[in-house]
Amino acid sequence: MTGSVSRRRFLKLAGAGALGALLAACAPAKAPEPTQAPAGNQTVAAPAGSKKIVFSSYTWSGSEAAMRSILDVFMKQNANIQVEGQFVPSDYDAKVQTQIAAGTPPDVGIASYGNTVTYAKSGVLLSLSEYVSRDSFPIDKMQAAGVAQYRWNKGDFDTGAEGGDLWGLPSDAQGLIFAYNKKMFDDAGVKYPTDDWTWDDFVSAGKAITKADQNKWGCMSPDVGLISTRPWPVWSAGGEMHTADFTKSSLDQPEAIEGLKWMWDLIYTYKISPQPGAAAQTGPFQSGQVAMNIDGVWAIADYSNIKDFDWDIALLPKHPKTGKRTTDLESDGWWIYKDSKDHESAWTLLKFLSDAGGEKLFADANYVIPPNMPDVAKDWYAQKPPEHRSKALDNLVQDARKVDACYYENGTIVSAFLPVLQKAFADGTDIEAACKDAAKVMTDELTKARTKFSQ
Amino acid sequence: MSVQHAGLSRLRRTEAWTAWVFVAPVVLGIGIFQLYPTLFSLYVSLTDWNLLTPPRWVGLSNYVDLFTVDRFFYQTLINTATYALGTVLPGLALGMFFAVLLNRNIRGQQIYRAIYFVPVVAPAVALAILWAWLYDPNFGLINSVLRIVGIHGPPWLGSTHWAMPAVIIEAIWAGLGFNIVIFLAGLQGISREYYEAAAIDGANAAQQFGSITLPLLSPVTFFLLVTGVIGAWQDFTITYVMTGGGPAGATQLIVLYLYTQAFRNQHMGVASALAYTVFVVIVALTVLNFALSRKWVFYEEAV
Numbered sequence: 001m002t003g004s005v006s007r008r009r010f011l012k013l014a015g016a017g018a019l020g021a022l023l024a025a026c027a028p029a030k031a032p033e034p035t036q037a038p039a040g041n042q043t044v045a046a047p048a049g050s051k052k053i054v055f056s057s058y059t060w061s062g063s064e065a066a067m068r069s070i071l072d073v074f075m076k077q078n079a080n081i082q083v084e085g086q087f088v089p090s091d092y093d094a095k096v097q098t099q100i101a102a103g104t105p106p107d108v109g110i111a112s113y114g115n116t117v118t119y120a121k122s123g124v125l126l127s128l129s130e131y132v133s134r135d136s137f138p139i140d141k142m143q144a145a146g147v148a149q150y151r152w153n154k155g156d157f158d159t160g161a162e163g164g165d166l167w168g169l170p171s172d173a174q175g176l177i178f179a180y181n182k183k184m185f186d187d188a189g190v191k192y193p194t195d196d197w198t199w200d201d202f203v204s205a206g207k208a209i210t211k212a213d214q215n216k217w218g219c220m221s222p223d224v225g226l227i228s229t230r231p232w233p234v235w236s237a238g239g240e241m242h243t244a245d246f247t248k249s250s251l252d253q254p255e256a257i258e259g260l261k262w263m264w265d266l267i268y269t270y271k272i273s274p275q276p277g278a279a280a281q282t283g284p285f286q287s288g289q290v291a292m293n294i295d296g297v298w299a300i301a302d303y304s305n306i307k308d309f310d311w312d313i314a315l316l317p318k319h320p321k322t323g324k325r326t327t328d329l330e331s332d333g334w335w336i337y338k339d340s341k342d343h344e345s346a347w348t349l350l351k352f353l354s355d356a357g358g359e360k361l362f363a364d365a366n367y368v369i370p371p372n373m374p375d376v377a378k379d380w381y382a383q384k385p386p387e388h389r390s391k392a393l394d395n396l397v398q399d400a401r402k403v404d405a406c407y408y409e410n411g412t413i414v415s416a417f418l419p420v421l422q423k424a425f426a427d428g429t430d431i432e433a434a435c436k437d438a439a440k441v442m443t444d445e446l447t448k449a450r451t452k453f454s455q
Numbered sequence: 456m457s458v459q460h461a462g463l464s465r466l467r468r469t470e471a472w473t474a475w476v477f478v479a480p481v482v483l484g485i486g487i488f489q490l491y492p493t494l495f496s497l498y499v500s501l502t503d504w505n506l507l508t509p510p511r512w513v514g515l516s517n518y519v520d521l522f523t524v525d526r527f528f529y530q531t532l533i534n535t536a537t538y539a540l541g542t543v544l545p546g547l548a549l550g551m552f553f554a555v556l557l558n559r560n561i562r563g564q565q566i567y568r569a570i571y572f573v574p575v576v577a578p579a580v581a582l583a584i585l586w587a588w589l590y591d592p593n594f595g596l597i598n599s600v601l602r603i604v605g606i607h608g609p610p611w612l613g614s615t616h617w618a619m620p621a622v623i624i625e626a627i628w629a630g631l632g633f634n635i636v637i638f639l640a641g642l643q644g645i646s647r648e649y650y651e652a653a654a655i656d657g658a659n660a661a662q663q664f665g666s667i668t669l670p671l672l673s674p675v676t677f678f679l680l681v682t683g684v685i686g687a688w689q690d691f692t693i694t695y696v697m698t699g700g701g702p703a704g705a706t707q708l709i710v711l712y713l714y715t716q717a718f719r720n721q722h723m724g725v726a727s728a729l730a731y732t733v734f735v736v737i738v739a740l741t742v743l744n745f746a747l748s749r750k751w752v753f754y755e756e757a758v
Contacts, residue, residue, distance in 0.1 A: 008473075094718040097506040118721065122507035215593060225701075277613010277702060278592045289593060412720040416526055422703035426615050441526070455511075 051345045052082045056099075056106035058092035062301070066365035073361060074352050081345045100124050105337035107346040108353075111168040113149045113333060116159050117408045120152050120167045121453075126336040128166045131347045138355065139166070142372050145402040146170035146331030157246050157453060158407035168335035169354040172362075172369040173377065174297050175327040175396040176232060178316050179386075183309035184209055184216065184291035193292075193314035199262060202292070202317040206272030209291045218272035219292040220284045221263050224425045228414040229405045232294075233259035235326040236319040241404055242442065246450065249417070249442035257435045264424065264431040276425050285311075296330075297392050301368040304385050312386045315395050329400040331372060409449040417441040500727035510724070517728035527704060527712060528729075532736075534619065535709045539687035541623040542630065547679055549627065550634025551672070555664070557635065558642045568639070572632040579629065583696035586625040587612060590697075612698050615705040622706050626693055630686075634679055641675030642668070670753040677752045681744050688737050709733050 057067060064087045071083050086106060088095050093112055099105045105124070119125050132139055139147060151164035178193065185192055188209040193201070206218025222230065231241055239255030242248065250256055266273040274289070285293035286306055293299075294316065303311060316325040334353055336346045352358050359371035363380045370380045370393070381393040405414075417438040424434035500517055502510035521528050557568055574582055589596050590611035598608035609617045649667045658666065691710040694700055700707035700715070709729065717726035 091718065097718075097721065101506040115721075118505065119507065122505065124507050275610060275613065277610030279613070280593045281588060281591045282594070287594070409720075412722070415715070415720070419703040422701065423615060426613070426702045 050080045050082050051342050052084065053107035053340070053342055053345050053349060054084050054086060055108045055349065056086040056088070056096065057110040059087045059089055060368065063368060066362065066367050069365060070353070070358070070361045074349060077352070078348060081348065083349060100337065100339070103339060105339050107340035107342060108334055108336055108349050110171075111150065111333035111335045113159075113168075113331065113403070114405050114410055116150060116167060116406050117152060117157070119335075120165075121154070121408075124338055125167045126338045126340065126343060126346075128169065128336070128347070128350075131351075132166060135347075135351065137169075137351060139169075141356070141375070142170055142354075143173045143329065143331070143374065143396075145329040145400055146173050146333075146372050148402045149331055149406050150333055150335070157450065160402055160406070168333040169350060170331035170333045170372045171354060171359075172332055173372045173396060174330045174332075174369055175392055175400055176230060176294055176316060177297050177299065177313045177392045179285060179293050179295060179299070179303060179311055179313050181285065181288065181291045181309050181311050184288070188291075192312070193317070195315050197314065197317040198320040199317050200320055203266070203270050203272065206266070206292065207270060210272045212271065215274075215289060217274050217284075217290045219266060220279060220290040221266040221273035221276070221425075222294055223276065224260070224263060224421050225418060227260070227418070227421065228410065229330065229403055230294075230296075230328055231259070231404065232316065232325075232327055233262050235259070235328075235401065236316075236322060236324040237262070238319075238322050238324070242446065246407060246446050247443075249439040249446065251417070251442060252436045252439035257432055260421070260435055261431050267425070268428045275428075276422075297370060298368050300385070300389065300392075312388050313391050314388065315391050315398075324399060325395060326399045326401055327395050328403040329396060330403040332369070408453050409445075413442060413445040413449055416445045496727045496730060499723050500731050502724045504723040505721040506723060507721075513724065517724045518732070521725070521728055521732060525725075527707060530704060531707050531709045531712045534705070534707055535688060537619060538623060538626070538690065538708060539684055541620075542626040542687050543680065543683040546627050546630055546634055546683060547676060550631055550679070551638050551676070553631070554635045554638030554642055555668070557639060568636065571635050574629045575632040575636075579692040580696050582629050583625065583693050586621075586628075587697045590621050613702060615702050618698055618702060618705045622693055622697060625697065626687075626690065629693075630683070634683075637675055637679055638672065641672050645671045671755060673752045674754055677744070677748050681741055684740050684744065685737050688733060688740070 055071060057063075059067075067087070068085060071085055075081065075083055092110075093115070096105065096109060096112075131137070147166075147170055148160040149170065150159065150166055150168035151161050152159045152167055153161045153164040156164070180193055182192065185205070190205045190208045193205070202219070209218040210216065222233065227234070228241065234241065234256045237255045237259040239253055239257075239259055240250040241256070242250050251260075267275055274284070280287045280289050283302065284290040285295070285299075286303060288308055300313075316327060318325040334350050336343065336350060340346050354372075356373055356376055359373055359376040360379075362369075363371050363376055371377045374393075374397075377393060381390040383389060420434055420438040420441060423429065424431045499510060501512065501514055503513050503517075504510035553571065557564060557571070590598075592598055592608065592610040592613060595611075597611070601608040611617050611621045645668065649671070650663055653663050653667060689710055690708060691714065694706045694708050694711050695714070698706045700711050710733065713726045713729040713733070716722045716729065
């Protein structure tokens with residue numbers, strides 16, 4: 001009798017204890033612990049009174065190791081600041097936005113420039129203009145188009161205001177490369193691309209190389225899904241995606257239609273490109289399926305693993321009439337979240353990463369992406385492979401524009417009109433009609449976005 | 456008498472208190488991590504919220520917009536209904552077929568069952584990636600085999616016409632093991648006596664299947680139908696990994712659309728409204744299933 005009662009009481013107390021422990025664990029309603037990468041990057045024991053800041057970034061192959069080594073260098077030079085690195089392999093924006101909503105954002109984070117207007121407008125970013133002028137940061141040494149992505153004045157629909165408030169610093173300058181498979185050119189007896197190549201030369205070479213029944217193609221038509229960040233055919237033809245005041249889409253204008261139709265013709269008229277769905281998972285260029293491919297400069301790291309054939313890059317082919325070969329200039333960057341508890345230390349880290357010294361560390365770590373400051377970038381572009389890597393820098397310097405994916409709600413707007421274009425590319429239907437339909441959708445969405453902006 | 460009463464109710468109170476203490480962790484867990492977010496999501500669906508600034512009350516306009524101005528809502532609903540129909544019904548038929556086959560006492564029966572069940576325990580993401588490779592138009596196994604037979608295979612996940620069938624095939628394959636195992640359990644609950652009696656009466660295999668197996672399996676079929684429909688309407692992983700909703704929205708399912716609205720476009724209110732709309736659809740379909748079940752589900756009464 002006594003035995004069963006005391007066992008019962010023991011179980012009761014154990015249950016209550018478990019409940020108490022559960023409540024204690026749940027009590028401080030904080031955001032969940034951010035995922036820590038396995039190997040700690042704090043090689044130095046934190047001295048007393050040191051400040052701690054959080055650095056957050058998404059990762060891609062090799063970038064995390066390079067980043068950690070650079071953070072280590074920073075901590076050695078700034079012994080009183082400890083940096084905790086949060087490296088997120090996927091869904092970065094979702095994670096950071098959740099952290100912001102919970103009131104525990106990182107201090108310094110990689111910028112998602114497409115959200116600059118939304119973030120700055122919502123007041124979650126720290127304005128850097130004062131810090132830049134106070135510390136005489138050499139902002140004019142950086143590629144202007146990259147800096148423009150992070151300049152924004154209140155009330156602007158897009159970034160790029162001349163001398164506007166600065167909300168982030170660019171970390172790199174990425175343009176497009178025109179890569180070609182030397183072996184496929186040799187086999188077809190076609191001369192390699194030159195600096196004078198036009199769109200017509202591109203097509204002729206493609207026709208000579210294409211052997212559709214052997215699944216060998218002259219080129220891969222540029223992915224229309226990326227038209228918002230890489231509208232180079234539209235731009236080179238003299239067209240735009242939208243009017244400068246963002247009231248209307250310009251996709252229904254003859255120049256834009258010419259650019260898009262050229263992309264479409266590569267597949268369905270000249271037949272030198274496979275259909276979009278027929279690209280190999282490994283990448284059509286790397287697998288030797290296509291002889292010419294236009295991709296971001298970061299593809300160089302991927303292509304460096306190619307063993308089956310020699311390859312090189314050239315300037316983008318120019319438009320036969322306008323002579324333009326306009327690449328977009330895309331700059332990732334770093335910014336500081338306003339809710340950071342230590343703006344000064346965050347700025348110290350930001351300065352370190354972005355100035356010439358920091359950029360050189362990235363270049364030396366064989367970082368996938370070229371640095372922003374042209375002097376440091378020269379060294380990166382002088383490396384091999386490929387033989388003529390510097391052509392990518394030449395194209396950037398010659399003819400580049402700020403990437404057109406920074407304006408308010410650009411994600412929503414693009415995802416609204418893109419399926420219209422994608423269907424024409426996937427099914428081979430009338431591209432001109434698709435451009436006009438897409439323009440209607442885009443204008444509609446722009447109107448909605450501008451209304452939302454002023455609310 | 457009153458002393459006995461007081462003693463009894465105190466014992467009951469102590470017992471009740473003890474019961475609550477033991478159940479409390481689960482109740483708290485469900486309350487905090489399921490009930491509260493569900494109710495909060497209902498609130499969010501009535502606001503415009505981008506996670507960065509406080510939510511702004513907009514009433515029912517998210518719901519109204521979904522049904523009137525949203526460009527993708529109806530297409531997504533149709534896609535999801537097609538997907539649900541295409542995976543659940545064939546999944547049931549194939550599951551029953553294989554379960555009947557596996558219900559015989561052949562050698563290696565346990566091994567076969569385990570093999571069929573492997574996709575169920577494998578991570579959904581891994582299976583989706585695996586099939587994406589199988590479907591690769593140039594190097595994938597499926598088109599390679601078709602090439603041997605002389606057929607030029609379609610681009611599968613790259614074609615607006617073939618992407619949905621391709622996704623449906625993968626979904627059926629991934630869920631088949633679960634259906635098989637449950638059907639097997641149901642089959643083994645059918646008494647041998649029925650079959651013996653039928654055989655004596657001269658019934659052939661087809662008649663035995665139609666008159667004995669099917670009706671007595673109907674509760675199991677009903678269970679798998681209801682859970683299959685609910686699961687299909689909620690599916691996210693397969694299209695997220697294999698196609699991202701493409702090409703041109705051909706495989707855009709409603710939960711994937713909800714995710715895009717929430718985490719790509721930062722429209723939390725719209726996403727929550729979508730979630731509640733899916734909830735209403737699933738409830739409606741489940742009620743329909745239960746109502747129809749009276750016609751064809753046969754619950755064996757204990758004799």
